[in-house]
Amino acid sequence: MKPNNMLKNDLFLKALKGETVTRPPVWMMRQAGRYLPDFMKIKAKYDFFTRCQTPELATEITIMPIDQVGPDAAILFCDILVVLQAMQIPVEMRDGTGPWIPNPIRSVQDVEKIIIPNINEHLGYVMDAIKMTTKELNHRVPLIGFAGSPWTLLCYAVQGKGSRTFDKAKEFCFSQPQAAHTLLQKITDTTIAYLKEKIKSGVHVVQLFDSWGGILSPEDYQLFSWNYLQQIVTALKDHAPVIVFGKGCWFALNEMGRSGASAIGVDWTCSARNARYLSGGQITLQGNFDPTRLLSPIPEIKSSVHKMINEFGKDKYIVNLGHGILPNIPVDHAKAFVDAVKEYSV
Amino acid sequence: MKPNNMLKNDLFLKALKGETVTRPPVWMMRQAGRYLPDFMKIKAKYDFFTRCQTPELATEITIMPIDQVGPDAAILFCDILVVLQAMQIPVEMRDGTGPWIPNPIRSVQDVEKIIIPNINEHLGYVMDAIKMTTKELNHRVPLIGFAGSPWTLLCYAVQGKGSRTFDKAKEFCFSQPQAAHTLLQKITDTTIAYLKEKIKSGVHVVQLFDSWGGILSPEDYQLFSWNYLQQIVTALKDHAPVIVFGKGCWFALNEMGRSGASAIGVDWTCSARNARYLSGGQITLQGNFDPTRLLSPIPEIKSSVHKMINEFGKDKYIVNLGHGILPNIPVDHAKAFVDAVKEYSV
Numbered sequence: 001m002k003p004n005n006m007l008k009n010d011l012f013l014k015a016l017k018g019e020t021v022t023r024p025p026v027w028m029m030r031q032a033g034r035y036l037p038d039f040m041k042i043k044a045k046y047d048f049f050t051r052c053q054t055p056e057l058a059t060e061i062t063i064m065p066i067d068q069v070g071p072d073a074a075i076l077f078c079d080i081l082v083v084l085q086a087m088q089i090p091v092e093m094r095d096g097t098g099p100w101i102p103n104p105i106r107s108v109q110d111v112e113k114i115i116i117p118n119i120n121e122h123l124g125y126v127m128d129a130i131k132m133t134t135k136e137l138n139h140r141v142p143l144i145g146f147a148g149s150p151w152t153l154l155c156y157a158v159q160g161k162g163s164r165t166f167d168k169a170k171e172f173c174f175s176q177p178q179a180a181h182t183l184l185q186k187i188t189d190t191t192i193a194y195l196k197e198k199i200k201s202g203v204h205v206v207q208l209f210d211s212w213g214g215i216l217s218p219e220d221y222q223l224f225s226w227n228y229l230q231q232i233v234t235a236l237k238d239h240a241p242v243i244v245f246g247k248g249c250w251f252a253l254n255e256m257g258r259s260g261a262s263a264i265g266v267d268w269t270c271s272a273r274n275a276r277y278l279s280g281g282q283i284t285l286q287g288n289f290d291p292t293r294l295l296s297p298i299p300e301i302k303s304s305v306h307k308m309i310n311e312f313g314k315d316k317y318i319v320n321l322g323h324g325i326l327p328n329i330p331v332d333h334a335k336a337f338v339d340a341v342k343e344y345s346v
Numbered sequence: 347m348k349p350n351n352m353l354k355n356d357l358f359l360k361a362l363k364g365e366t367v368t369r370p371p372v373w374m375m376r377q378a379g380r381y382l383p384d385f386m387k388i389k390a391k392y393d394f395f396t397r398c399q400t401p402e403l404a405t406e407i408t409i410m411p412i413d414q415v416g417p418d419a420a421i422l423f424c425d426i427l428v429v430l431q432a433m434q435i436p437v438e439m440r441d442g443t444g445p446w447i448p449n450p451i452r453s454v455q456d457v458e459k460i461i462i463p464n465i466n467e468h469l470g471y472v473m474d475a476i477k478m479t480t481k482e483l484n485h486r487v488p489l490i491g492f493a494g495s496p497w498t499l500l501c502y503a504v505q506g507k508g509s510r511t512f513d514k515a516k517e518f519c520f521s522q523p524q525a526a527h528t529l530l531q532k533i534t535d536t537t538i539a540y541l542k543e544k545i546k547s548g549v550h551v552v553q554l555f556d557s558w559g560g561i562l563s564p565e566d567y568q569l570f571s572w573n574y575l576q577q578i579v580t581a582l583k584d585h586a587p588v589i590v591f592g593k594g595c596w597f598a599l600n601e602m603g604r605s606g607a608s609a610i611g612v613d614w615t616c617s618a619r620n621a622r623y624l625s626g627g628q629i630t631l632q633g634n635f636d637p638t639r640l641l642s643p644i645p646e647i648k649s650s651v652h653k654m655i656n657e658f659g660k661d662k663y664i665v666n667l668g669h670g671i672l673p674n675i676p677v678d679h680a681k682a683f684v685d686a687v688k689e690y691s692v
Contacts, residue, residue: 164510167672170638217614217636217668250596251615268563269597290563292516322563326513 006139012073013142013204015284015318016241016262024309024317025072026341027144028334029245029265030324031065032077035334038064048093049085052078058129059136066141069335070342073142073205076133076198078126080148080209083190084157086122087114097161104160106172108179116189119197126194130201145203147195147232149210149246150187151225154180157187166212173224180224188228192235199240206236207243207265214248221252233259243286247323253278268293268322272311286318289337294321294329298336305340314346352485358419359488359550361630361664362587362608370655370663371418372687373490374680375591375611376670377411378423381680384410394439395431398424404475405482412487415681416688419488419551422479422544424472426494426555429536430503432468433460443507450506452518454525462535465543472540476547491549493541493578495556495592496533497571500526503533512558519570526570534574538581545586552582553589553611560594567598579605589632593669599624614639614668618657632664635683640667640675644682651686660692 007013011025033039039061042051051057061077081091081099092100105111120127126145133143156162158169173180195206213225225246233242237260244256245265256264257279264283266275268290275285289308294301309319319341325334353359357371379385385407388397397403407423427437427445438446451457466473472491479489502508504515519526541552559571571592579588583606590602591611602610603625610629612621614636621631635654640647655665665687671680 165638165672167638167674170636171641171674174639174642214615217639218617220636220639248594248615251617251620269560269594271564271597274597290516290566292511292513293520293563293566295517296520326511328513328517 007142008139009072009141012318013241015316016205016243018284018316020315023341023344024312024314024319026319026338027071027073027075028065028069028321028325028337029075031069031071031075031334032061033325034327035325035329035331036064036068037331038068048079049082052082053125055125055129055132059132062129062133062143063136066137068331070338071141073144074133074137075144075146075207076126076130076203078129078146080146080153080211081156082123082126083147083187083194084153086117086119086194087186087190088117089114089157091156099156099162101157101160104168105157105183106168108176108182111179111183111186114183114186116186116193119190119193123194123197127197127201130198130203134202142204143202144205144207144243145195145198146207146209147191149208149213149225150184150191150228150232151216152210152212153187154183154224155212157183166215170215173220184224184228188231192232195232195236196239199236203240205241205243205262207245208232210244210246210249213246213252218251221249222255226252226255230255230259233261237261245286250274250278254280257283263318265320266322272308272313276312282316284316284318285312286320288320288322291321291323291326291329294325294333294337298333301333301336302340302343305337306344309341309344314344353488354485355418355487358664359587361662362551362589364630364662366661369687369690370658370660370665372665372684373417373419373421374411374415374667374671374683375421377415377417377421377680378407379671380673381671381675381677382410382414383677384414394425395428398428399471401471401475401478405478408475408479408489409482412483414677416684417487419490420479420483421490421492421553422472422476422549424475424492426492426499426557427502428469428472429493429533429540430499432463432465432540433532433536434463435460435503437502445502445508447502447506450514451503451529454522454528457525457529457532460529460532462532462539465536465539469540469543473543473547476544476549480548488550489548490551490553490589491541491544492553492555493537495554495559495571496530496537496574496578497562498556498558499533500529500570501558503529512561516561519566530570530574534577538578541578541582542585545582549586551587551589551608553591554578556590556592556595559592559598564597567595568601572598572601576601576605579607583607591632596620596624600626603629609664611666612668618654618659622658628662630662630664631658632666634666634668637667637669637672637675640671640679640683644679647679647682648686648689651683652690655687655690660690
């Protein structure tokens with residue numbers, strides 16, 4: 001791994017290494033997003049994938065919360081579905097509906113047609129955005145790059161859109177397991193190449209989002225999700241610290257704790273005590289404030305954050321939400337969340 | 347509790363008492379539903395609430411899976427939202443959208459207007475359906491009556507429709523907690539009266555569905571869901587066995603195990619081992635086959651069911667799905683699930 005001694009704020013990297021800190025670092029999933037009025041102005045002018053694909057816009061959006069809310073890490077504005085696009089599976093973002101895949105994957109033939117892309121050819125714009133953001137950040141805080149888990153990407157590729165149950169995706173896996181595994185391996189190989197290139201371009205840390213892991217039984221999770229996530233962690237862990245976040249994946253915390261990842265993200269259904277116990281007690285944990293709880297009055301947010309830090313402990317801990325921040329959160333509530341961490345003292 | 351010595355098949359009641367059985371009983375959540383072609387014929391002719399409110403139709407639908415699939419218990423066809431309707435909160439069922447509340451509850455004033463209804467006046471049709479079904483069943487299997495948890499009903503009453511995050515319902519609770527608690531108490535009082543009347547009318551067992559408990563943190567679950575569920579269990583447990591099922595509520599299995607309920611339903615993210623451990627190891631468990639796994643080939647369904655029984659153990663166990671059966675499950679796959687249990691031998 002590269003030395004990061006240029007960084008003015010290395011709290012996040014210290015927590016990922018398990019080093020003792022004066023206070024835990026804090027950032028928020030989706031911190032560069034729709035609760036920020038200035039983001040909404042950009043959103044009104046440019047469509048979703050234009051924002052992702054234009055390095056100037058991605059940079060501006062990524063840095064916005066650093067200036068306005070003050071977290072200890074930046075996360076590059078992008079989307080997990082750009083990996084499917086690079087694999088020549090067209091993805092649209094529709095207002096109201098969300099992700100939309102006009103030709104969902106449903107057969108062995110569909111899977112066979114899918115390519116493992118040349119990353120710089122198809123995702124060069126992400127690398128340009130990383131370089132531009134790194135320059136603009138000017139060593140203020142580290143930069144995180146992210147990718148979806150192969151299982152989560154399969155969910156969208158097969159279902160064709162968001163879903164509560166992803167029944168078509170699960171049907172595909174359970175009735176055509178071989179086709180599913182071929183698809184998962186292609187996504188895995190692409191993701192490894194993609195994240196390696198991101199690290200080369202300048203991200204300090206990578207986070208893997210398994211947004212839909214929690215709809216599988218522990219056994220099916222192992223088969224269809226974890227096997228592939230583990231490959232990615234193994235391939236990347238010597239290049240940069242890896243954070244694995246699986247929404248609803250409390251039942252897999254043990255595997256995650258032994259995976260070689262630097263940290264595990266947990267959602268708010270998992271108490272600090274359960275998270276430490278289930279993950280083996282050694283690994284750095286990240287989470288887990290209920291994003292809706294940011295609608296509580298500010299004094300209540302602050303006391304809840306302090307209580308949460310006391311429960312997780314200040315070391316081997318990264319303060320975050322248990323999922324992405326919601327569009328209806330007032331900016332001063334988001335800022336209160338971050339400030340509460342900065343005001344924390346043992 | 348009433349003696350049930352007239353029942354020809356009392357396997358389900360034995361398992362609820364924790365008695366030793368030759369094989370565990372089996373039924374399926376939503377077993378009277380859209381995967382049955384004969385149900386679809388009734389659905390084509392009568393709208394959703396007409397089916398609930400017409401005792402002849404509810405009886406026919408309830409008995410259909412007993413004749414066609416053969417589970418060890420019947421569950422009265424109805425809906426959790428009839429309780430809101432009885433409280434004079436209009437609820438519609440819209441094709442494609444699902445439940446629709448034209449005037450969602452959003453303020454103290456809204457809550458104050460809500461009545462605690464006279465059960466026989468507003469839900470008499472449910473009691474008629476129970477009496478008719480009991481007669482038609484002719485002691486073949488016991489009959490289950492159900493209700494939603496107060497929290498889950500609040501979710502719909504406030505959000506106004508189904509949702510992945512029920513953000514408006516949570517916002518209501520976190521910003522107007524007193525109004526939320528008044529509403530939850532009114533729903534609780536209504537539910538207790540409703541279920542007592544159901545037991546008087548002839549159901550042998552009641553099941554409480556906390557479909558949306560899993561979106562709360564353990565602490566908020568205690569505050570906004572469990573406190574009210576516990577009141578219901580306490581009020582009913584001496585009248586009939588109570589089953590509590592909370593989707594995604596693995597973190598509350600300990601409270602549930604100590605609540606006085608006769609059994610706890612678990613979803614498929616919770617392994618048998620975790621479920622026994624978290625619930626304290628004494629209480630009867632019910633679950634937890636992933637409904638989508640009924641799309642697997644029949645021999646695989648059968649071997650997975652046998653494996654599941656071996657993992658839970660044949661005693662203090664009721665075989666079920668981990669959530670409702672899906673509309674796209676072939677009837678012979680549902681039947682294979684039930685048959686696999688009947689073919690089970692130690």
